[in-house]
Amino acid sequence: MPQTDLMAHPDPVTEPRREPASDTVARFDHARLGFGSRVLWDDLTLRISRGEFIAVLGPNGSGKTSFLRCLLGQYALDAGALSVTDAIGYIPQQHADDSDPMAMRGRDLVGFGVDGGRWGVGLRGRARRRRLVDAALAEVGATAYAEAPMGLLSGGEQQRLRVAQALTGDPTLLLCDEPLSSLDPSNQQLVVELIDERRRNAETAVVFVTHEINPILPYVDRVLYLVGGRFRIGTPDEVMTTETLSNLYGSDVEVLRVHGRLLVIGGEDAHHCDHRPEPPTVPGHDGERAAQQ
Numbered sequence: 492m493p494q495t496d497l498m499a500h501p502d503p504v505t506e507p508r509r510e511p512a513s514d515t516v517a518r519f520d521h522a523r524l525g526f527g528s529r530v531l532w533d534d535l536t537l538r539i540s541r542g543e544f545i546a547v548l549g550p551n552g553s554g555k556t557s558f559l560r561c562l563l564g565q566y567a568l569d570a571g572a573l574s575v576t577d578a579i580g581y582i583p584q585q586h587a588d589d590s591d592p593m594a595m596r597g598r599d600l601v602g603f604g605v606d607g608g609r610w611g612v613g614l615r616g617r618a619r620r621r622r623l624v625d626a627a628l629a630e631v632g633a634t635a636y637a638e639a640p641m642g643l644l645s646g647g648e649q650q651r652l653r654v655a656q657a658l659t660g661d662p663t664l665l666l667c668d669e670p671l672s673s674l675d676p677s678n679q680q681l682v683v684e685l686i687d688e689r690r691r692n693a694e695t696a697v698v699f700v701t702h703e704i705n706p707i708l709p710y711v712d713r714v715l716y717l718v719g720g721r722f723r724i725g726t727p728d729e730v731m732t733t734e735t736l737s738n739l740y741g742s743d744v745e746v747l748r749v750h751g752r753l754l755v756i757g758g759e760d761a762h763h764c765d766h767r768p769e770p771p772t773v774p775g776h777d778g779e780r781a782a783q784q
């Protein structure tokens with residue numbers, strides 16, 4: 492869903508407070524979120540600064556997308572506070588939709604980032620839309636295939652356009668929900684470099700949900716690792732260790748570094764580059780945490 496839509500229909504209950512202009516683009520204070528008796532995280536305190544690259548990791552169902560939804564104002568915290576900039580760009584999880592991929596051109600998709608696909612924006616609105624779309628297309632190097640139907644573009648080209656869509660609002664915070672899934676390694680690399688370029692050029696903070704840390708490892712400042720109601724926050728060197736992950740999962744997890752890549756053996760599912768087939772039991776939540784900031 493385009494970011495403009497999310498902001499245009501705020502739920503008065505769930506809308507987070509807006510962060511005043513500063514180096515901080517989002518701040519969670521002693522935050523808790525859960526559904527029914529299930530706690531996704533509790534007592535989460537985290538400040539996200541401009542230009543920071545934060546990876547959100549964890550097994551299926553641990554709350555990664557819910558974390559983004561809180562930042563988008565779609566989910567209200569159960570306790571604690573959240574303040575966040577209103578200049579948010581959002582690359583949603585890729586899934587099939589009802590639109591005809593041969594009828595929608597690349598520039599149409601990017602344009603949804605500007606106006607959510609509203610009709611009747613008027614001549615001046617159309618000129619502004621075209622300007623913003625052209626700038627976003629140029630920023631991601633997608634101008635050459637902007638007129639082509641989405642259905643004729645490769646996965647990497649389509650993902651480039653989704654990044655462009657998220658950039659049309661000139662965000663200070665870019666939320667990415669598994670933008671590398673279904674891309675081959677070279678296209679993964681291209682998309683990550685694109686996002687990192689935006690971060691360096693505009694100091695846009697990046698919150699990047701992923702099952703696979705290796706493609707983004709060189710860029711990540713901090714990791715938020717969610718497991719079964721517990722979490723760790725810290726640099727990759729602090730969080731991605733045998734000791735920390737074993738502690739977090741409550742079972743044996745081994746982290747190896749092989750040629751600059753992380754190999755995680757154990758853990759609940761394959762959210763890294765490799766794992767052993769038999770998953771250990773994930774304990775219930777107990778609010779344990781460390782290296783909080």
Ligand SMILES: Nc1ncnc2c1ncn2[C@@H]1O[C@H](COP(=O)(O)OP(=O)(O)OP(=O)(O)O)[C@@H](O)[C@H]1O
Nearest residue numbers: 526527531549550551552553554555556557558702
């Ligand atoms: N609106 C909701 N109402 C009830 N339960 C919800 C809601 N949103 C999420 N959940 C539950 O919260 C848990 C976390 O979901 P979430 O989608 O955030 O996990 P995730 O880590 O992103 O998972 P995945 O890796 O599979 O995408 C899941 O068990 C999910 O069913």
